[in-house]
Amino acid sequence: MKQTLALEKMFQQTTGSNRIYEAVLLVENTKGDVSACFGYGGKHADSPLTMASTAKLFTTVCILQLWEQGRLSLEDKVARHVDEAVLKGLHVYKGREYSFELTVADLLFQTSGLPDYFEEGSNMRKRTLTEDYSITFAQMVEETKKLRPHFAPQPASSKAYYSDINFDLMGHVIEQIEGLPLEKVYEKRIFGPLGLARTYLPTGPEHTVPEIYYKDQRLHRPQAISSYRASGGCITTAVELMVFLKGFFNGALFPVRLLEKLAVYRRLQLSMGPIRYGGGFMQIPLRSANTLFMGKGELLGHSGTTGSFAFYYPLKDLFMVGDLNQLAHPSYAIRLVMKLAMGYKA
Template identity: 60%
Template sequence: MTTKRMQTIEKIFNKTTSSKQIHEGVLFVENTIGNFSYSKGYGGKDMDSPMLMASITKLFTTTCILALLEKGELSLDDRLTNYFDNELLSGIHVYGSREYSFDLTLSDLLFQISGLPDVFEEGTNSAKSRAIEEDYYTTFSEQVALVKKLRPHFAPRTKGKAYYADINFDMLGEIIEKVTNTTLAEAYKKYIFEPLTLESTYLPEHENDFIPNIYYKDKSIYRPKVIRSSRASGGCITTARELMIFMKAFFGGKLFNKELFEQLTASNKLQATMGPIFYGSGYMRIPLDGLITLFMGKGELMGHSGSTGSFAFYYPIKDLFMVGDLNQMGNAALPIRLSMRLAMTTK
């Protein structure tokens, strides 16, 4: 059975990497106790090659928020006015001629239900389209100013609505720094890297910190300033080996109170451009029993993917963790499709 499962996984990965869109990649699949384990690299990458986590970094930010929640150092009901001055918040959320900027809470950010727009994907000169052309640094206050130029999508906490926007997690990162009185990198180190003994995972802060190249279609681009600007929403570097350690700890209750985490069950479907993805308390949920799979799957994938081709998911029904990277910024759906295929066809 194990050999057959490995052959299936290998076949799926080989088919994925045979695409002209993929120039390099890595896949690592394992069950909780590790007696089933499969890994394979492509294009010179392996389990210990540095990879850009991109939005999987949001799971690190979520970890810190939940750890601080457990310690009673913040509440998800806290308003953003507890952490930011009125000048910064003013005008960030005006919808239907009403201002909601001062009503936003931590929960709105964590669950992606603030309604705030996403400067990475939206606007005539979106951060993504600009990053493809040039490397540039953006401060947090500059990111907020860009958000204010775009229109929110709905009033906060509108029933059944969620909208994926990096600013939600950029703000959570700032809040973590204010609550802990340290840098975000230090908070990640305290709540994640040190407890799990992760030695190859880091949040780049300095010019000499190594940042991998990213592929956009056939072009390899180097964007250290863009990555260092992304911080809490997408700036971390790791390896597939260490990402697996983190994912098991995240869903296994090693980093924060698992009961607390399991109480945060609400999730809402994201905007249509995000396909079948729902968003829960700081992580993606992808149901496998819907129209997208012609109702042929069961259960759901839980975790996160990144816009550069990174992925980290847990499939509870088969007790499988799958992490890796396809390093392709030109098609954000690739890691989602691979993860869904692995979950649905692996016995």
């Protein structure tokens, strides 16, 4: 009871900032003897929420399953699965073409050096504030080709750059291998096996896409959200996101031993704050300057630009999922999970 009250207080401190209008938090442990859920602004554990980049974990699962089945290798050249015309001119750095040297590992670990069409160039993120729009995979690739890569692909180095196109490309690779649209692959490999009845990749007007807050403005962007399929287009609930997160880390979706091979973390661009990136998921070290070196251990999982989050804190066996639904302040979700992890007494 005491710890539940402590968690609730930390949640209320975040929602009391008067920049958050609706939110939900669900915290559990593996055994199930820790379970606390808090809602705000009418949001509750079964309310639909936009996953944004937290849905990258779904794409990661599919890649890992195909890897485990021997249907692809992380060392595979992306060109093995993607048409030459799509790749040509995608990664040209200092006059040299690296497009056909990119590997699946480069994409998964965010070490491709490719720029992010969502934050750079025509800036899709800003466009989201003014209109609902649809963008195809081919258009994402063309937008990326207009931008300058940040470095040559170099998975052995310490460089990483967070870019949505890495996951969009992996989504395309998955579809080519499976011969199915991504929504069917997710259903086959994740939603069905875990019994997720309210988690989906929206494909039409029959699917609910929740509104997103930008400051105090409510935005309805079903076309845009539906476009970012492999990099952040899924809808779920806190309850089902918790089921998935536990499945991700407890071996229900792929052998746990694969996580050890993915645990090579690199610092991302400055705008990503304390986040490091491993093989398809984020790592947030808690013993760092950001916590005045008062924290211990690490958070593993993912967050999204809408304020969604799904993180596991192995040191205290704590799973934390939820949504702050605030496009203007996505960093609030990271601050909240760091506070929860450090403040919870196991």
